[in-house]
Amino acid sequence: MSASSRAAVTPTVEDAIALGLTAAEYELVCAKQGGRAPNQVELAMYSLLWSEHCAYKHSKRLLRTLPTEGEHVVMGPGENAGAVDVGGGLVCAFKVESHNHPSAVEPFQGAATGVGGILRDIFALGARPIAVLDSLRFGELSSARSRYLLDGAVSGIGHYGNSVGVPTVGGEVYFEAPYEHNCLVNAMALGLASREQLVRSAAVGVGNLVVLFGASTGRDGIGGASVLASAELGAAGGAQADRRPSVQVGDPFEEKKLLECSLALLARGLVVSLQDLGAAGLTSAASEMASKGGVGIDLDIARVPLREPGMEAFEVMVSESQERMLCVVAPGDLEDVLALCARWEVNGAAIGEVTAAGRLRVLDGDRVLADMPVSGLVDECPLYDLRPVRPRRALYAPPPATIDRDAGARETLLALLASPNIASRRELFERYDAIVQSRTVRRPEQADAAVLALPDGGALAASIDGNGRRVAADPYTGTVAAVLECVSNLACVGAEPLGTTNNLNFGNPEKGHVAWQLSESVRGLGDACRALGAPIVGGNVSLYNEGPEGPIYPTPVIGMVGRLPDARRAGQTGFPAAGCAIALVGPFAPSLAASELSKLRGDELPDGLGAIDLAAVGAAQVALREAVRAGAVASAHDIAEGGLAVALAECCAAGGVGAEVALGEDVAPGASLLQTLFGEGAGGFVVSGEEPRLGELAGAVDVRLIGAAGGEQLRIERRGELIAVALSELVAAREALGRVIA
Amino acid sequence: MKFGVIQFPGSCDEVDALAAAARVGEAALLWHGDRDLRGADAIIVPGGFSYGDYLRAGAIARFAPVMESVIAFARDGGLVLGICNGFQVLCEAGLLPGALLGNANRRFTSRQVALRVERADTPFTRTCAPGARLSIPAKHACGRYYADELTLDALQARGQVVLRYAPGHNFNGSLRDIAGVCNEAGNVLGLMPHPEHAVDELVGGSADGLALFQSIARTPQAPAAGGVGAGAG
Numbered sequence: 001m002s003a004s005s006r007a008a009v010t011p012t013v014e015d016a017i018a019l020g021l022t023a024a025e026y027e028l029v030c031a032k033q034g035g036r037a038p039n040q041v042e043l044a045m046y047s048l049l050w051s052e053h054c055a056y057k058h059s060k061r062l063l064r065t066l067p068t069e070g071e072h073v074v075m076g077p078g079e080n081a082g083a084v085d086v087g088g089g090l091v092c093a094f095k096v097e098s099h100n101h102p103s104a105v106e107p108f109q110g111a112a113t114g115v116g117g118i119l120r121d122i123f124a125l126g127a128r129p130i131a132v133l134d135s136l137r138f139g140e141l142s143s144a145r146s147r148y149l150l151d152g153a154v155s156g157i158g159h160y161g162n163s164v165g166v167p168t169v170g171g172e173v174y175f176e177a178p179y180e181h182n183c184l185v186n187a188m189a190l191g192l193a194s195r196e197q198l199v200r201s202a203a204v205g206v207g208n209l210v211v212l213f214g215a216s217t218g219r220d221g222i223g224g225a226s227v228l229a230s231a232e233l234g235a236a237g238g239a240q241a242d243r244r245p246s247v248q249v250g251d252p253f254e255e256k257k258l259l260e261c262s263l264a265l266l267a268r269g270l271v272v273s274l275q276d277l278g279a280a281g282l283t284s285a286a287s288e289m290a291s292k293g294g295v296g297i298d299l300d301i302a303r304v305p306l307r308e309p310g311m312e313a314f315e316v317m318v319s320e321s322q323e324r325m326l327c328v329v330a331p332g333d334l335e336d337v338l339a340l341c342a343r344w345e346v347n348g349a350a351i352g353e354v355t356a357a358g359r360l361r362v363l364d365g366d367r368v369l370a371d372m373p374v375s376g377l378v379d380e381c382p383l384y385d386l387r388p389v390r391p392r393r394a395l396y397a398p399p400p401a402t403i404d405r406d407a408g409a410r411e412t413l414l415a416l417l418a419s420p421n422i423a424s425r426r427e428l429f430e431r432y433d434a435i436v437q438s439r440t441v442r443r444p445e446q447a448d449a450a451v452l453a454l455p456d457g458g459a460l461a462a463s464i465d466g467n468g469r470r471v472a473a474d475p476y477t478g479t480v481a482a483v484l485e486c487v488s489n490l491a492c493v494g495a496e497p498l499g500t501t502n503n504l505n506f507g508n509p510e511k512g513h514v515a516w517q518l519s520e521s522v523r524g525l526g527d528a529c530r531a532l533g534a535p536i537v538g539g540n541v542s543l544y545n546e547g548p549e550g551p552i553y554p555t556p557v558i559g560m561v562g563r564l565p566d567a568r569r570a571g572q573t574g575f576p577a578a579g580c581a582i583a584l585v586g587p588f589a590p591s592l593a594a595s596e597l598s599k600l601r602g603d604e605l606p607d608g609l610g611a612i613d614l615a616a617v618g619a620a621q622v623a624l625r626e627a628v629r630a631g632a633v634a635s636a637h638d639i640a641e642g643g644l645a646v647a648l649a650e651c652c653a654a655g656g657v658g659a660e661v662a663l664g665e666d667v668a669p670g671a672s673l674l675q676t677l678f679g680e681g682a683g684g685f686v687v688s689g690e691e692p693r694l695g696e697l698a699g700a701v702d703v704r705l706i707g708a709a710g711g712e713q714l715r716i717e718r719r720g721e722l723i724a725v726a727l728s729e730l731v732a733a734r735e736a737l738g739r740v741i742a
Numbered sequence: 743m744k745f746g747v748i749q750f751p752g753s754c755d756e757v758d759a760l761a762a763a764a765r766v767g768e769a770a771l772l773w774h775g776d777r778d779l780r781g782a783d784a785i786i787v788p789g790g791f792s793y794g795d796y797l798r799a800g801a802i803a804r805f806a807p808v809m810e811s812v813i814a815f816a817r818d819g820g821l822v823l824g825i826c827n828g829f830q831v832l833c834e835a836g837l838l839p840g841a842l843l844g845n846a847n848r849r850f851t852s853r854q855v856a857l858r859v860e861r862a863d864t865p866f867t868r869t870c871a872p873g874a875r876l877s878i879p880a881k882h883a884c885g886r887y888y889a890d891e892l893t894l895d896a897l898q899a900r901g902q903v904v905l906r907y908a909p910g911h912n913f914n915g916s917l918r919d920i921a922g923v924c925n926e927a928g929n930v931l932g933l934m935p936h937p938e939h940a941v942d943e944l945v946g947g948s949a950d951g952l953a954l955f956q957s958i959a960r961t962p963q964a965p966a967a968g969g970v971g972a973g974a975g
Contacts, residue, residue, distance in 0.1 A: 158850050162881075163791045165754030253794030257751050345751060431850050433881045436789075438758045438938075438945050453945055567944060 011043045019047035025382060032376035041362055041370040044314035046377065048280035049287060052543055055381035058509040059541045062386065062522045070535035072498040078292075080124040080201060080276060081191070082537020084498040086563050088456040091195050093127040096135070096188035096464065096503045096559040098542035102247045103185035107152025111185045112160040112250040116322050118189040119166060120276035123259050124325065126199040126266045127191030130437055131452055132161045133464045134171035134187050135503070135557045139180030140399075141420050141740045146175065149183045150428075151741060156250075157187065158431040163252035164259065168432035169440055169450035172464055175420045176599075178396055178472075178553045182545040186503045188464050188559040190452070199266055201275040202292035203328045203354050208272055210286065210297055210352035211334070213341050214258045214324035218307030221248035221281070221320025254323040254346070261344035262325055268340070270333045277324040283317045285326045286352070287360050291378035296359040299352035301369070313369050317362060328354060388519045389512025394604060395550060396472055401602030409645070409677055409716075410723045412597065416642040416678060417649055418736035421596055424653070427737040441567050445654060448492035448638055449562070451570040459567035461495030463560050467641065468505075468553030473594040474609040475517045479524030479556050481609075484617055484682040486560040487532050488638035491621040492685065493571040494628035495562030497534035502558050504541045507551025514546075517554035525556060531614045532621075534560060564629060571628040571636045574655030578710035580634055581691040582648075582659060583703050586620035587613060588639065590668050590679025596641045597678045610681075617683035623700035624685055632693040639684035645677035645716060645723070647686045649730045652714050658727050661707035663718040673718055743767035743959045746782030748808055748828070750774045754790030755938060759825065762938035765952065766959040774806045784821040784958050785812050787828030789882075789936060799842065799884045800830035809835055821865055821958055822930045826882055829922075829932030838925055838932045839897060840889035845882070846915025852881035854947050855935055856908035857921050864904055864924055865961040866931045869953045875908060876950040878935040880921075885934040887916035887923070894918055900926060905933055 016026035029038055029046045038046060048054060056063065068076040074091045075083035081095035099114025115132060122129045134157050139146040150173070161168045166189070203210070265271045273293070277285045282299065290297045301316045311319075329337050334350055341348030355361075360377060362370035403415050416422055429444040441459055442451035449463040465485040471478030487497055502525060507514040529536055545552045564570060575582070592598050593606045627633050635655065639647040644663075652659050668676040687694065688709055697703045715724045745763035749756045749771045756771060763769035763786060772779060774792075779785065792803035803809065809831070816822045816837050824832035832838045845851060854877060862872040870876070889897065894917060897903055905922030912919045914934070922933030937951030 155849075162850055163752070163754075163794070165790060251794070253752050253791060253796070256754075256791075260751070430852050433754075433850075433852050435852070435879055435881070435936075435939050435945070436754050436758065438761060438942070440945055443947075 010037050011040055016043060016047065019043065020051055021047050025050060028382060032373055032380065039370065041314045041317060042372055044318050045283045045370065045372065048283055048318055049377050050381040053279050054284055056541055057381055058384050058386060058543060059504065060383050062519055065522065066526045066536045067530045068536055070499065070533065073535055073537055074195065075198065075537065077536065077538050080121040082499055082501060083125065083198060084537060084561060086454060086460060086498065087458060088454065089194055090454065091193055091198060092460055092561055093122050093125045093191040093193060094189065094501055094559065094561050095121050095538045096186055096501045096557060097121065097540045098184065098186045098503050098505060100182065100184050100505065100542050100545055103153050104183050106247045107149045108156035109247055109249050111153035111156035113248045113322050114185050114187045115157050115160040116250045116252065116255050117278050118187045119164060119255065120325065122189045122191035123262050124201065124274050124276040125191065125193065126197045127193035128263060129166045129189050129191045130439060131190045131450065131462060132166055132168040132187060133450065133462055133559065134168065135464045135466060136173040137179040137184035137468065137555060138175050140175050140177055143180060146180065147741055153185050154428050154431055160250055160252045162433040164256045165436050167434045167436045167440055169434050169452065170444055170462060170464065173425065173428065174468065176469060176553055177399055178550065181547040181549065182552045184505050184555060186557045188501065190460065190462055190561060197266060199271060199274050201273055201289050203273055203289035203295050203297060204293045205272055205328065205330065206295060206354050206356045207331065208328045208354045209331055209334055209350045210299065210354065211327050211329055211337055211348060212304060212324060212351045213261065213348040214346050215251065215254045215321055216305040216307040216347055217316055217319045218321045219311065219315055219319065222315055222318055248320050248322050250322050257344045257346050258323050258325060261341055261346050264340055265337060270329060270337050272328040272330065274325060274327045277326060279320065281317065281319045287374055287377045289326065289328065290360055290374045296355035296357040296374060297352055298355055298361045298363060300363045300365065302365050303349050303351045305347040305349055313362065313364060386509055386515035386519055387512055388516035390516050391513040395513060396605055398602050398604040399599055403600040405601055409673055410725060412674065412678060413645050413649065413723060413725060414733045415600060416596055416646050417730060417733035419596055419600060420737060420740065422642045422646060423736040424734040425737065427741060441570050442493065442572065447570065447572050448489040449495065451493050451567065453567045457567060458563060458565050459570055461490050461493045461562045461564060463489035464557060465489065466555055466557040468555035469599065469605065470594045470609065471521060471556060472553040473605045475520035475554055476524040477609040477612060479521040480528040480612055480614065481682050482556055482558045483525060483528035483532065485640060486558045487534060487621050490560060490562040491625040492628065492636040492638055494564040494569055494625055496625060497532060497560050497562045499537040500529050500534045500558060500560050502536060502539040502556055505545055505552065505555040505557060506543050507546035509543050514551050521554055521556050528614065532618055569629060569631050573637045573651060574635055575651045575657050575659060575688045575709035576634045576655060578657055580688040580709040581694055581705055582661060582707045582709060583687045583694045584667060584706050585624060585685040585687045585697060585703050586683045586701055587616045588668060588684030589681045590643055590671060590675055591681050592675055592679050595643065595678065595680040612682050620683050620701045623697055627697050632696055633687045633689040635688045637686045639686060641680060643678040643680050644684065648716065649714055651686055652727055653731050653734055655709065657709050658711035658713045659707055659709045660711060661716045663706055663716065666704050667706065673721060676718060744781060744783045745769040745786055746772045746779050747786045747788055748772050748774060750790065750792035750803055750806065752791040752794050753788050755825065755936060756788040756790065759786045759788040759938040762941045762955050765941060766955045772808055774808050777807050777811045779811050779815060785815060787822065787824040787831050789826035789828060792827055792831060799827060800834040803831045804835040813837060816930050819927065819929050821961060823866060823958065824932035825936055825938060826934055829934055830884065832930060832932045837930045838923060839893055840887055840923065842884050843886040843888045844884050845886055845913065847913060850883040851913050853913060855880045855911040857905045857935060858908050860906055861901055861904045864928055864931065866954050866957050867904060868957045868960060877948040878937055878940045878951050879947065880935040882934055885914040885916065887920040889917065897923060902926065904931060
């Protein structure tokens with residue numbers, strides 16, 4: 001017997017506040033309910049759907065300023081994921097999502113279910129998931145807690161992705177003190193579908209049935225959306241331990257069956273619309289399907305397969321049990337739908353019906369437990385304008401210095417290569433299956449972007465980027481730089497951007513300085529995506545990432561998908577062979593401001609970064625992309641964290657060959673040696689190939705021949721000063737993560 | 743040559759195995775709940791997590807309806823190749839000696855490894871040169887081959903060690919660097935690395951794994967009688 005038969009006392013405004021609503025919002029809920037106080041089930045549902053996590057109430061107005069249209073866009077923001085046309089009748093669905101707060105509480109399950117959730121977003125569209133990328137942020141690795149979170153999150157991502165049979169092909173990770181108490185775990189997934197196979201989530205067809213399939217519904221994740229994800233986490237320790245029961249537990253085997261079952265249902269044409277259950281569970285899935293379809297839905301909780309007896313009605317409605325989907329089917333197809341569920345050994349139950357009323361009703365048999373207007377629940381949550389205030393004082397304490405200010409170039413290079421933000425990620429990505437499904441043309445660290453073969457001989461490229469320190473120094477320019485980094489990574493493999501997804505990870509937006517970071521960042525995101533022709537097709541917002549010690553670095557994580565025409569010409573990072581000429585390509589303007597070296601030196605963040613010439617960097621990216629596609633270059637790598645010298649070292653390490661480089665007066669004229677070698681800035685690339693072919697690039701972009709690959713050392717000479725590091729020493733320095741976390 | 747590739751609900755590499763087999767012959771998926779092997783001449787038990795493998799890898803899969811038929815097929819001399827999870831399943835099913843334990847590094851590890859072909863006279867390696875080096879990806883959490891010393895000596899003596907990790911490539915800690923073993927009759931082979939992921943330079947890093955599929959395709963279709971020559975190699 002469900003507990004709905006037990007009379008529940010009508011909740012009060014105090015209960016509403018405890019669930020995360022404001023008093024004013026509670027008044028508005030009463031108005032939506034025709035002037036009566038919502039009952040317990042209704043209040044639980046409103047509190048979740050009107051949470052920041054579900055309603056985007058502090059970010060929606062900003063997000064509306066972003067460019068969302070482009071020639072390749074098939075599905076823009078608003079669906080479970082965005083989708084772009086990749087040619088040959090295929091579309092790529094993709095999206096990034098965060099699971100930050102759950103991962104801070106329990107990193108393995110938090111990260112694992114983050115992957116599970118983003119995969120469901122992809123197959124909810126009818127696309128087969130083909131790749132995962134991850135974007136992670138932790139405190140410094142000197143902290144035992146950060147090492148624990150890193151180990152747990154990476155293991156959880158691997159456990160889930162590997163078990164479901166979706167390759168994890170790329171990602172990024174940074175370690176910075178402001179993430180110590182609020183780690184970030186963002187996961188991006190890509191899926192492929194034929195264009196006509198795409199399905200939407202809008203419930204249509206009055207009288208059609210609503211079928212819940214997948215795992216049974218339990219008490220896990222109750223209140224996750226409102227209580228966990230939309231309030232600041234307290235100081236480490238007690239408060240977080242107390243929230244452990246709210247974190248969901250993932251079952252990748254169930255997900256694998258659910259995935260195959262969903263795609264089989266769609267292939268048989270048995271499903272009218274499809275939606276995954278994520279935050280706020282049935283509440284969110286049903287009301288969003290109804291809202292998009294302009295219909296109502298009746299749900300009968302007595303028919304929901306439960307994991308345990310005695311669950312309260314509101315618990316059934318808000319449960320965040322993983323691995324569940326909701327679909328709308330024609331009544332005549334129900335038998336076939338349930339038979340297919342049985343074949344894949346997942347629960348399937350018709351739990352409701354599409355109605356014309358525009359109301360979401362929760363029933364227990366014949367008894368009505370909740371009755372709410374769909375529009376009120378989904379579309380009429382109050383939206384708030386941000387009140388940005390540019391901070392007058394630095395928000396972040398400078399990091400402790402780990403290198404002497406007068407350290408020489410050679411010592412600095414080795415320190416940078418061993419810095420956790422730059423060192424090889426092999427220790428992490430080896431825990432991921434990067435090759436299942438037989439599409440992976442470029443595995444991690446083989447190229448600047450992941451490359452996945454398409455059936456027509458072309459390939460998809462994907463990259464995920466976002467350096468929070470630069471955004472903290474300058475939210476506008478730092479975000480522009482993050483978008484540029486993504487496009488540069490795609491250019492290095494020969495890919496043109498088709499669309500962008502983003503995850504905005506910020507602190508508490510009700511605070512003026514965070515509001516300023518967020519609004520400046522979104523302005524930069526929009527400007528850069530417009531200028532580079534990389535429209536935003538979806539994304540996610542994660543706010544309140546802060547604790548008593550302040551906010552995280554503002555961290556817009558940018559995920560991008562591109563296409564290259566010939567998979568066999570996908571670029572690579574490593575110098576291919578001794579004798580190749582090496583060129584520095586693009587508008588290279590190195591600066592130590594907010595660089596990795598400035599961090600190692602313990603510098604305070606600058607107040608603002610130098611402006612970026614978007615047009616010039618964009619032109620260099622286009623020229624490089626075309627050269628890679630034409631087979632004119634043998635390798636290409638963009639100059640990012642650690643600057644030119646680190647980029648050269650990475651090309652050597654990836655290619656297993658040394659290099660002899662001489663930097664002339666035309667390379668960063670006027671800059672100091674360390675600034676030239678280790679300064680950062682968008683637009684520079686290290687490229688190798690046959691000298692005459694590199695020369696062909698010169699018509700379109702700055703090309704400076706700086707040396708040749710060969711030997712067992714990286715030797716860099718500038719104005720009579722020489723740095724020489726043995727290849728083996730470079731490689732050993734780059735293995736730093738293995739030494740720290742093994 | 744008709745390949746049948748078993749599909750458990752948690753299989754992950756079955757489509758890859760299907761595609762690899764289809765390069766050298768006909769290939770079809772066989773559903774775990776069906777006992778009918780649909781006239782297959784050779785069976786591939788693919789990688790993945792058969793039934794989630796929350797218990798011991800392969801421990802439940804050995805009881806699958808389709809495995810009853812695979813076991814009978816193998817006992818009749820039919821060719822059976824177990825890859826990764828398939829290797830674990832075949833060990834659990836008693837078709838192959840030994841067991842696969844958790845990796846020595848205690849982690850799921852994905853890495854391109856080099857293998858040495860120890861026996862080039864099996865139905866699975868007949869197109870390889872003896873001692874040939876194959877570059878093939880491995881990716882697993884439980885790939886540490888284990889058997890007691892007596893069994894290992896016997897495997898060695900009977901020439902059942904078909905593939906070994908090249909020096910420096912045994913990341914999982916397999917005893918005696920064993921990467922692949924066959925049964926005494928020589929018609930069942932299990933290996934942890936994934937030859938189906940090394941059939942195309944573009945996505946495999948090498949095409950060395952194709953040799954195993956070509957070898958099977960070139961094996962006479964009547965089940966081979968007898969073993970792999972005791973004491974040889």
